[in-house]
Amino acid sequence: MTRDLVAFTRWPDHLAARYRARGYWQGLPLCHGAEAQAKARPDAAAILCGRRRISYAQLDAHASALAARLAQAGFGRGDTALVQLPNKAEFYMVFQALLKAGIVPVNALWSHRQAELTAYAEQIRPRLLIADRTHPVHGGDRFAASCGGLALALHLNAADPRRDLAHWLDPRGAPAASYRPTPAEEVAFFQLSGGSTGTPKLIPRTHDDYAYSVRESVRICGVTGDTRMLVALPAPHNYLMSSPGSLGVFEAGGTVVLASAPDPQICFPLIAEHRVDMVPLVPSAVALWLEAAGKGGHDLASLRSMLVGGAAFAEATARKVPQVFGCRLIQVFGMAEGLVNYTRPEDPPGTVFSTQGRPISPDDEVRVLDPEGRPVPDGTPGELATRGPYTFRGYYRAPGHNLRAFDPEGFYRSGDVVVRHPSGHLQVVGRVKDQINRGGEKIAAEEIEALLLRHPLIRQAALVAVPDPVLGERSCAVIVAGDGLRTVDVRRHLMAQGIAEYKLPDRIRLASSLPLTPVGKTDKKRLREELAAPVPAP
Ligand code: AMP
Ligand code: DBH
Numbered sequence: 001m002t003r004d005l006v007a008f009t010r011w012p013d014h015l016a017a018r019y020r021a022r023g024y025w026q027g028l029p030l031c032h033g034a035e036a037q038a039k040a041r042p043d044a045a046a047i048l049c050g051r052r053r054i055s056y057a058q059l060d061a062h063a064s065a066l067a068a069r070l071a072q073a074g075f076g077r078g079d080t081a082l083v084q085l086p087n088k089a090e091f092y093m094v095f096q097a098l099l100k101a102g103i104v105p106v107n108a109l110w111s112h113r114q115a116e117l118t119a120y121a122e123q124i125r126p127r128l129l130i131a132d133r134t135h136p137v138h139g140g141d142r143f144a145a146s147c148g149g150l151a152l153a154l155h156l157n158a159a160d161p162r163r164d165l166a167h168w169l170d171p172r173g174a175p176a177a178s179y180r181p182t183p184a185e186e187v188a189f190f191q192l193s194g195g196s197t198g199t200p201k202l203i204p205r206t207h208d209d210y211a212y213s214v215r216e217s218v219r220i221c222g223v224t225g226d227t228r229m230l231v232a233l234p235a236p237h238n239y240l241m242s243s244p245g246s247l248g249v250f251e252a253g254g255t256v257v258l259a260s261a262p263d264p265q266i267c268f269p270l271i272a273e274h275r276v277d278m279v280p281l282v283p284s285a286v287a288l289w290l291e292a293a294g295k296g297g298h299d300l301a302s303l304r305s306m307l308v309g310g311a312a313f314a315e316a317t318a319r320k321v322p323q324v325f326g327c328r329l330i331q332v333f334g335m336a337e338g339l340v341n342y343t344r345p346e347d348p349p350g351t352v353f354s355t356q357g358r359p360i361s362p363d364d365e366v367r368v369l370d371p372e373g374r375p376v377p378d379g380t381p382g383e384l385a386t387r388g389p390y391t392f393r394g395y396y397r398a399p400g401h402n403l404r405a406f407d408p409e410g411f412y413r414s415g416d417v418v419v420r421h422p423s424g425h426l427q428v429v430g431r432v433k434d435q436i437n438r439g440g441e442k443i444a445a446e447e448i449e450a451l452l453l454r455h456p457l458i459r460q461a462a463l464v465a466v467p468d469p470v471l472g473e474r475s476c477a478v479i480v481a482g483d484g485l486r487t488v489d490v491r492r493h494l495m496a497q498g499i500a501e502y503k504l505p506d507r508i509r510l511a512s513s514l515p516l517t518p519v520g521k522t523d524k525k526r527l528r529e530e531l532a533a534p535v536p537a538p
Helices: 002-005 012-023 032-040 054-073 087-100 114-124 142-146 165-171 208-222 238-242 245-252 264-274 283-293 315-325 348-352 399-405 446-454 489-495 523-533
Strands: 043-048 052-057 080-083 104-107 130-131 152-157 185-194 202-207 228-231 255-258 278-281 305-309 329-333 338-342 365-369 382-387 412-420 425-433 434-437 441-444 458-468 472-481 509-510
Touching: 002 412, 032 054, 032 087, 032 208, 043 054, 043 087, 043 441, 052 054, 054 087, 054 165, 080 087, 087 104, 087 165, 087 185, 104 114, 114 142, 114 202, 142 245, 152 165, 202 208, 208 238, 208 245, 208 338, 228 245, 228 264, 238 245, 238 329, 245 255, 255 264, 255 315, 278 283, 278 338, 283 305, 283 315, 305 315, 315 329, 315 348, 338 382, 338 412, 365 412, 399 412, 434 458, 434 472, 441 446, 446 458, 446 472, 446 489, 458 523, 472 523, 489 509
Parallel strands: 043 255, 080 104, 080 130, 104 185, 130 152, 228 255, 228 278, 278 305, 305 329, 472 509
Antiparallel strands: 043 052, 185 202, 329 338, 365 382, 382 412, 412 425, 434 441, 458 472
């Protein structure tokens, strides 16, 4: 297993040497930030979770206890783990522990179900599963039993004390086993891709590259030891982990305030109670927050910065953020694959409202390309391709797909259509990848189409985006089927395969045929146009 993890697609030597020489890659493990805080300010609050306050010393003690017990049980370098935990302090304790012990995790989202978890497990072949008994997939042991090669499953809310995560995290009685992280140039964990392919892809992230993006995000966003960041979107998401995210907060010694969802009813009281000053949101949540803030009743005066990213953000809405919340807006355009852009404090207000920022690093190489792969001038839309000190060089175990996802010079084709301004700021104006961005949650059309086609009556299927005033986009499945198929059957069929709820089509249309392009592929552009057109009155 060890060899397999090391043999991810690396940066070429000359680029790696440059990134080291320029101080981007510092050779430190990703768990270093929180560990350093545990020494420097042990009593400072690292995490507020419900009524619990976890100091940096406690975070480190729990993580070290789990790392030691896992090491004693024979886990370490070369092993992988599948983790699925909710927005609770344990998520961070476990992540820190796995980093310390050199065990490489995939952190699945809470919304993921059987289909996604199975796809991840098949790719990483985990020896360790860490999950929550209250999650529908982990209530019984069926899923664990389906993972070939699993050696241990630990659970939050476990009935069996030997498998109880809380016990494994308990510093009392922890062994003095030795353990250490993987080398900094190797994979620290796998990030999840929003994807556009049939199977969800995994992104190997090294300590060196990820730590660099976190450090610079901290600097750009002004995270300090006084920062109190509300984490209300899924904690494992790349945005909430690194832009600047929880790892950014831990790097600076601030406090992560956890929320179970981004709803104003949940978040506003937490902001008032804990004097939250920074919050990362997606545009659909901002819309809800603006509406709720207009009604008054909550003290949001502590808010100083709102980060907004993950999906298209209308300029008119962006302009309301400072007006309504009295705080600074930071637009962020990032991807789990690497490249992250931010608007900066020194940017003119017009730039902050109308662009999605510019790259973190002077060594982020950005190309904007026409359909033939030729660079277009600034101001002209084109596909964003990029490489740099924290942009990955290949999906895990996906050589065929990597040939298409990268150009011969190692630039990752993001599938996003952007306009670059002479200042380097990017505006996201569209997409060429076959994906639906449902309020920041990405749906790979191919993945759902493949599941639909497993139904015996479904002959053809296409999943396309339709505009939505709240989420930006929703999904519509257009299906050509044999007689007798009802839309409820389609929904049931998908649910039976165990997919995340956000991937269920919002609309289902039965059609007698799908429009085709001249080369005979489904003409999704035409489908989108037809579906977006107002329905003629009967
Ligand atoms: P993922 O692959 O799941 O990490 O999602 C990354 C993708 O989210 C990007 O490639 C964009 O398509 C989209 N995205 C992220 N931030 C923004 C933003 N600020 N505006 C528009 N799209 C965004
Ligand atoms: O949508 C994303 O994936 C995203 C958005 C903002 C991201 O990965 C990030 C910042 O790092």
